[in-house]
Amino acid sequence: PASIGFLISEQLSNEEILAVCELAKKIGVKHIGSLADFGPSQVLSDAYRPYITATFDDIAAADVLIITGELEYEMPSVALRVIEADHNDAHIVRVSYRRGKLASFARENYPVPPGDETAVLWAIARALADASSSQPDTVALESLNELKSHALSEWCQPLGIDEARIAGIARRILDSERLVVVLGRNLQYGPDAQSAIGAASLILALSGKAGADGSGVLLSIDRANLRGILDLKDGFDGFWDALRSGAIKGVLAFGADPILEFPGGYRFAAEFERLDLLASTALFEGPLTAKAHLVLPARATCEKSGSVLAADGYMVKFSAAIPSPERALGALELTNELAMRMLGEPVFESPDAASAAVERAITSIELKPAKLEPTKPKLPRASSAKGTVLVVGPELFHAGRLTPYATGPTTLVPSAYVAVSEALAQRLGIAPAQKITLTANRASVSAQVKIDPDITGEVVFAPESFAEPPLYKLLTDSFVSDVKLSQG
Known part of the structure; x- marks a missing residue:
């Protein structure tokens, strides 16, 4: 079992994710991989959780709302709250390369290229550093000192934005009661992910609103249950390093196709080809099923019942809308079948038992003491260099x-x-x-x-x-x- 790894998809329910994790514990599987390993795990780490406190309802009630990314395409439910915030007279600042429908609701639009959204957040933090008297202990001084070593103009000029407008945003933030910063999907992946959450957290801290009711950072987690994976898949790290090193000899993929769905997943294609065993449950054919030794039909979300965690951490329950094909298996049924054959007992006696276990697991999550690691702000490149x-x-x-x-x-x-x-x-x-x-x-x-x-x-x-x-x-x-x- 130590040479076997599991892959889980954000299309799984909380109950299915927990069942996979429980089966892994029972049989000795040490590594479980997911899309969350490539991005949100960096920004949803314990160090930043005290800042990621905003809810969907907080968006609608915000006085100042800073949104990045293409929320109308990523998370329509969040986009609707943004429109509601506009109706409530919020000052909306939108940072995105794409105009989109939400541009008409924003008081200020900054159409910067992808990769420069984080620099706009650092610019706002830099303006706050000048305007705010706060020196919060929770923010690493290295980040703040590095930020202040560059004038506001050095952040704004390469982006082609007016520093007076950025300074105006800072003043408006300090005069407001409720501040929400929404990080779009592209800011949660790649080398700039930690910088983005560092900038957003610094904005909250310098505003004096970190931990205040109605204020905080919200992640635009557009995949159905990435939040569930992050909260329930604890202690099963290192899948990708073990796969690359050859320590993993076999993989069971529960609805996941990392080659197609994960950013940079294609670089692992050769590793999957070298496996002694690759089994996959899937809805459709893809690059991973083409390499698999065994493919089992999976159940779609509308064919099963369970729960997922929304981006703001609230549990959403759903029920099967249509029957599934006769041979299709959900991850809950498959893990129970494997456990019966290997251990003589199921992972969970019933779907209700799985749901009860999920509620216990989520309510028992404890955050470690927050300690922000130094995040080095990176000045944007001039437009001519892009x-x-x-x-x-x-x-x-x-x-x-x-x-x-x-x-x-x-x-x-x-x-x-x-x-x-x-x-x-x-x-x-x-x-x-x-x-x-x-x-x-x-x-x-x-x-x-x-x-x-x-x-x-x-x-x-x-x-x-x-x-x-x-x-x-x-x-x-x-x-x-x-x-x-x-x-x-």
Whole structure:
């Protein structure tokens, strides 16, 4: 068992996640991997939990609301709260390369390229450092001192934004009662993830609102149950290092396809091919099932009952809406079947027992004392030093591989594409429906072009829902990557 690893998907319910973890404990499996290992685990660590306290309702009641990312595409439920905040006269600051529907509700829009959103947060923190008298003990002084070693102008000028406006945001924050900062998905992955949460936490701390009711940071966790994975998968770290070193000889994947779904997951393709055993439960074919020795049909969310944890930590329960195919197995049933054959007893006697165990596990979670590690603020590059950037993200929740047989989504988005700004299309001489080749990470992929007026600057957007063309090959450790374009 020590040479076996489990993979879990954010599509699993809390009950299924806990069942996989309990089975691992019972049989001696030491490593469980998930998408959470690539991003949110960095920003949902115990050190930052005291700052990640905002709820969906806090968004609507905020006096000042700073939002990053494309929430209207990532988390429509959060986007609705943003609109409600506008109706409540909140001062909304939006930082995103994509105009989107929420741009019209923001009092201030900062259309910076992907990768520069964190720099805008640091700029706001820098303005607060000048305007605030607070020197909070909870923030590492190294971060604050490094931040103050650069003038506000050094943060604003490379971004092309007015430092007086940033200073105005700082004053408004200090004059407000409730402050909420929402971090979009792209700020939770890759090398800048810790910097993003460090900047957001510093904004809260310098505002004097850290820990105050109605204030805090909220993560835009767009995958169904990443929060559940993070809260329930405790003590099963090191999967990816063990896979790469060869310590793991066999993998059972519960609904997860890391090659397709994880940022940079493609770099593990060779490791999965070398396994002595690769078994997968899946809804659809993909790069991982193509390499698997055994594939079992999984149950979709609408075919099972259970619970998930929302982005703000609240539990949401759901019930099966339709019956599943006869041979389809949920992870709860599969873990029980494996436990019966190996141990002579199930992991949980019933679904109700699993639900009760989930509630006990979640309510018993204890945070370790918070200690922020020093986060070195990184000045943004000048616009002339930046190239073209690829962003892979959600477009429609059910487009592409998740529901390839649903006529509604596939009518709206029948096939994969890449979208570019009007300015980029004009510069490269690209016409709609033309094919272009994207090159990054030692791979090249061709895709059909769509010109999107909502996209700004040197940005290429691609929906993540499609397995073909294999755009996942272009990503390294985040959903954003520098990319080169050519026609054809």
